[in-house]
Amino acid sequence: MLKLSAPAIFMIAAATALSVSAPAAAQQDSGKRQVSITVGFPAGGTYHAITMLISRHMGRHLAGNPNIIVQPKPGAGSLVAANYIANVAPKDGTALGVVGGGVILEPLFGNKKAQFDPRKLNWLGSISTETSICAVWHASKAKTLADAQAHQVVAGSSGRGSRTWTYPTAMNNTLGTKFKVIAGFKGASGIEQAWQNGEVDSFCGYGWGGIVARHPDWIRDKKFNAIAQFGYTKNKDLPDVPLILDLMKTDKDRAAMKLLVVDTYVAWPMIAPPGVPAATLASLRKAYLDTLADKALLAEAAKLRFEVDPVKGVDIQSRVSEVYASPKDVIAHAKKISGL
Secondary structure (H helix, E strand, C coil), rough: CCCCCCCHHHHHHHHHHHHHHHHHHHCCCCCCEEEEEEEEECCCCHHHHHHHHHHHHHHCCCCCCCCEEEECCCCHHHHHHHHHHHCCCCCCCCEEEEECCCHHHHCCCCCCCCCCCCCCCCCEECCCCCEEEEECCCCCCCCCCHHHHCEEEEECCCCCCHHHHHHHHHHHHHHHCEEEEEECCCHHHHHHHHHHHCCCCCCEEEEHHHHHHHHHHHHHCCCCCEEEEEECCCCCCCCCCEEHHHHCCCHHHHHHHHHCCCCHCCCCEEEEEECCHEEEHHHHHHHHHHHHCCCCHHHHHHHHCCCCEEEEEHHHHHHHHHCCCHHHHHHHHHHHCCCC
């Protein structure tokens, strides 16, 4: 799980500013190699903040100590960035990406806009796993899961393929909830704003660490009710919130939902393009893990209250292979219940 203190909002803003100035600084040091990290989400959000943190330290662990530039390329729940890394970016180790875990499922479910095979992407790792929650705002008529089964609940979404789309849709199709999913919001901050303004009732698929980080006052003042949590196991901070896998009524639904929550394990992944030479990939994976063990990074992460509990790239690669080896009927059912 990822945690960020309220004062860290200023530090995230500073990190965003650094991402703008970094290209100019890199150009001034023309004799130094440059590595770019394309982020599939807007500047200023959690994905961007994590990438900025890593970028400030990873250069020390790469051959030649290159400059690292972070380039936001948001769109379609990071599908735009994933397509870029898979098909356009150079395959020499100088171009990396950070995408949402949900992109793993898009090609599996036949989305023609996903022009890549996740098994061929080279996964470097993730800073940690994450727990997502389905929550309703305090002003909503629905306060509990039973209420969401009885009344229509408007849920904000960043778009098809994101967990803010698949999770409430899957709950509708397995638990009989009545979420009306409205897509088009720009990331978590856009849904948060709509939540506060009363434009939507629910934020379903919200990273628990993100809400602790951005709005601890919402927890303190009971501004929302968490009605379900998504992951393979319960988060220790949410012992009384039901785990979605435990709520499934049939083995068929449970198997499909287990497939859908793979992004809680992958969480905040960094990738390299297909076709990167094996020696280069090994070097990148080592550099990524060494970065997350770097004392300077850990000190900065502690100030930001980022929890660093790395998931290895080889483990993500194995999990992706497992997902694609799922029985066809499970894949078909997961696609059906998620609306993808």
